Amino acid sequence: MSLFGIVMRSLRQHLLSTCITSCSIALAGGLILSVWIIKDQANDAFVGVHAGFDAVLGARSSKLQLVLNSIFHVEASPGNVAWEDYLDIREHPGITHALPIAVGDNFRGYRLVGTLPELLQNIEHHPGQKYAVSSGGRWMDPNRREAVVGFFAAQQLGLKVGDTFHPYHGLLYDEEKQHAETYVVVGRLKPTNSPADRVIWIPLAGLQKMSGHDPQAATDISAVLIKLKQPQSGFRMDMSINKQGNRLTFAWPVDQIMAQLFQKIGWFDKILAMVAYLVAVVAAGGILSGLYNTMEERRRDIAILRALGARRRIIFGTILLESTVIALVGAFFSFAIYAIIFEGASGIIRHQTGVVIHPWQWHPSMLWTPLGMILLGALAGCIPALKAYQTPVAENLTQIS
Amino acid sequence: MALLEIKALSKHFRTPEGNLQKVLDIDSFTIDAEQQMALKGQSGSGKTTFLHLIAGIISPDSGTIQLDGHPLHALSESYRDRLRASTIGYIFQTFNLLQGFTCLENVCLGMMFGSTLDKKKAAALLGEVGLGNYLQHRPSQLSVGQQQRVAIARALANQPKLVLADEPTGNLDPDLAQDAMQLIRRLCGESGAALLLVSHDTELLGQFEHCRDLKDINTPRKENGA
Numbered sequence: 001m002s003l004f005g006i007v008m009r010s011l012r013q014h015l016l017s018t019c020i021t022s023c024s025i026a027l028a029g030g031l032i033l034s035v036w037i038i039k040d041q042a043n044d045a046f047v048g049v050h051a052g053f054d055a056v057l058g059a060r061s062s063k064l065q066l067v068l069n070s071i072f073h074v075e076a077s078p079g080n081v082a083w084e085d086y087l088d089i090r091e092h093p094g095i096t097h098a099l100p101i102a103v104g105d106n107f108r109g110y111r112l113v114g115t116l117p118e119l120l121q122n123i124e125h126h127p128g129q130k131y132a133v134s135s136g137g138r139w140m141d142p143n144r145r146e147a148v149v150g151f152f153a154a155q156q157l158g159l160k161v162g163d164t165f166h167p168y169h170g171l172l173y174d175e176e177k178q179h180a181e182t183y184v185v186v187g188r189l190k191p192t193n194s195p196a197d198r199v200i201w202i203p204l205a206g207l208q209k210m211s212g213h214d215p216q217a218a219t220d221i222s223a224v225l226i227k228l229k230q231p232q233s234g235f236r237m238d239m240s241i242n243k244q245g246n247r248l249t250f251a252w253p254v255d256q257i258m259a260q261l262f263q264k265i266g267w268f269d270k271i272l273a274m275v276a277y278l279v280a281v282v283a284a285g286g287i288l289s290g291l292y293n294t295m296e297e298r299r300r301d302i303a304i305l306r307a308l309g310a311r312r313r314i315i316f317g318t319i320l321l322e323s324t325v326i327a328l329v330g331a332f333f334s335f336a337i338y339a340i341i342f343e344g345a346s347g348i349i350r351h352q353t354g355v356v357i358h359p360w361q362w363h364p365s366m367l368w369t370p371l372g373m374i375l376l377g378a379l380a381g382c383i384p385a386l387k388a389y390q391t392p393v394a395e396n397l398t399q400i401s
Numbered sequence: 402m403a404l405l406e407i408k409a410l411s412k413h414f415r416t417p418e419g420n421l422q423k424v425l426d427i428d429s430f431t432i433d434a435e436q437q438m439a440l441k442g443q444s445g446s447g448k449t450t451f452l453h454l455i456a457g458i459i460s461p462d463s464g465t466i467q468l469d470g471h472p473l474h475a476l477s478e479s480y481r482d483r484l485r486a487s488t489i490g491y492i493f494q495t496f497n498l499l500q501g502f503t504c505l506e507n508v509c510l511g512m513m514f515g516s517t518l519d520k521k522k523a524a525a526l527l528g529e530v531g532l533g534n535y536l537q538h539r540p541s542q543l544s545v546g547q548q549q550r551v552a553i554a555r556a557l558a559n560q561p562k563l564v565l566a567d568e569p570t571g572n573l574d575p576d577l578a579q580d581a582m583q584l585i586r587r588l589c590g591e592s593g594a595a596l597l598l599v600s601h602d603t604e605l606l607g608q609f610e611h612c613r614d615l616k617d618i619n620t621p622r623k624e625n626g627a
Contacts, residue, residue: 002518012501301499305510305514307456307485308515309482309486309515311479393453393458394453397458
């Protein structure tokens with residue numbers, strides 16, 4: 001029997017209250033962890049995604065829409081770019097790569113992106129990492145109706161090498177709008193943990209000339225993905241295309257445009273964080289009220305311990321330790337709550353954008369959240385502990401002479 | 402030398418009407434080491450207050466209490482707690498066992514704050530009071546007589562120099578009361594602890610060589626005042 005033994009026995013005696021309070025601490029801790037880690041990881045992941053390109057050239061529109069459409073493969077295309085504009089930009093001396101993409105069709109909700117095979121064969125989607133097809137596959141022939149399917153899309157659609165499919169018109173799946181053309185899957189991309197994973201890549205000409213598309217726009221493209229030789233080229237092109245021109249938009253630099261998006265929606269993070277903190281305060285209040293309410297029924301036990309020689313500070317410490325243990329258990333299980341929330345959130349993010357975030361990648365909140373919850377629990381235990389500390393002994397030993 | 406020596410001890414309580422009422426006014430009282438003394442006292446005579454003062458649970462308004470050479474009346478509450486944990490064993494009429502703990506744990510609690518915790522010794526004590534097979538039982542699983550025996554074992558667990566027993570047989574039927582009394586006296590005698598037992602049961606009190614009546618030593622006068 002030790003002080004800790006007394007605490008554990010008390011917690012067992014009030015098991016239901018202990019469990020409920022620990023669960024509320026776990027929920028609060030899990031929410032705080034989720035808000036901070038998902039926010040920061042999503043921020044880093046999205047800002048870090050550029051698919052190997054520095055800029056996007058597209059129809060006159062917002063830079064953010066261009067980046068979301070061309071790099072993240074979400075949002076509608078803001079309009080078309082004439083083939084001549086592509087040829088012009090390709091010859092720009094400040095450019096290393098300029099690769100066209102065309103969008104406008106899907107297969108069961110997964111976007112078809114028409115491009116040149118060079119995009120998949122020559123570009124590093126992350127520094128030092130090029131696209132690769134799984135064994136048994138190959139790159140598409142630009143002159144055939146062939147497709148290379150991103151890892152996540154292939155997984156979700158159950159497509160494998162040799163399968164055939166009919167594309168559907170538009171970016172949203174509508175089974176009434178099936179195109180007549182049949183495409184053959186010739187390759188399946190190895191996972192890149194980037195938006196490319198949820199795209200079905202086909203030859204540029206295939207998308208441009210798909211049946212039902214406007215023949216007059218058959219040479220138009222949706223955007224040009226650009227890799228610059230040096231940043232200064234970006235300044236000059238930004239000046240000439242965005243400030244002096246009025247037909248096209250040059251979205252550069254890609255990562256800063258995404259960072260601006262996160263800055264704009266920063267208020268939402270703050271609301272989420274506030275909700276999480278509020279839950280933490282409510283949970284701490286739960287510890288306080290739970291323990292405080294038991295103090296009345298434990299007055300006699302406390303008086304007995306005092307009569308046996310327990311000093312007031314031992315009684316105070318026992319109650320404080322009890323609240324700390326409740327918070328400790330809650331803090332431990334907050335990682336389970338966090339894992340559940342993260343699993344759901346990362347699945348949605350991956351499904352919607354192809355971006356993968358990792359739950360157990362180190363983040364400072366993995367340390368300060370449990371520590372904060374334990375500290376909060378200990379603080380919440382101070383008031384019941386003070387009540388226990390002040391419990392009069394003689395009056396509560398019940399015997400009357 | 403006296404183990405317990407009390408001089409000019411007084412204790413007041415405030416009545417619900419706001420008056421100060423003197424409940425104890427004891428000129429002199431002593432117990433020697435290993436002495437067994439019975440104190441006769443009716444309900445409301447202040448005997449529990451007297452025992453609480455000796456145990457240091459409450460402090461006197463005036464007077465001195467010397468316990469085992471320590472001036473209990475002058476010590477801080479914390480020091481009194483430590484002295485109680487190491488020097489005194491307390492047996493209550495209502496046993497005051499912790500219901501959430503086993504018999505063994507209850508006895509261990511008697512050691513925890515004053516001496517070294519020794520589970521084997523606690524189990525041996527329970528064996529001595531005839532509860533060797535009930536170590537893991539909760540108080541609620543025991544009869545009233547068995548519960549009192551656990552309380553007796555707990556009071557002796559810290560090898561006290563003085564055992565205070567407040568109506569220890571008040572909740573027991575006559576046969577059990579006799580057994581409990583003999584057990585307390587035997588164990589105190591074997592361990593060398595002095596015993597101060599208060600009761601209003603004249604038959605039990607008559608078994609003590611040293612017996613005093615609280616009304617003879619306590620002469621409180623009612624006082625008015627703020």
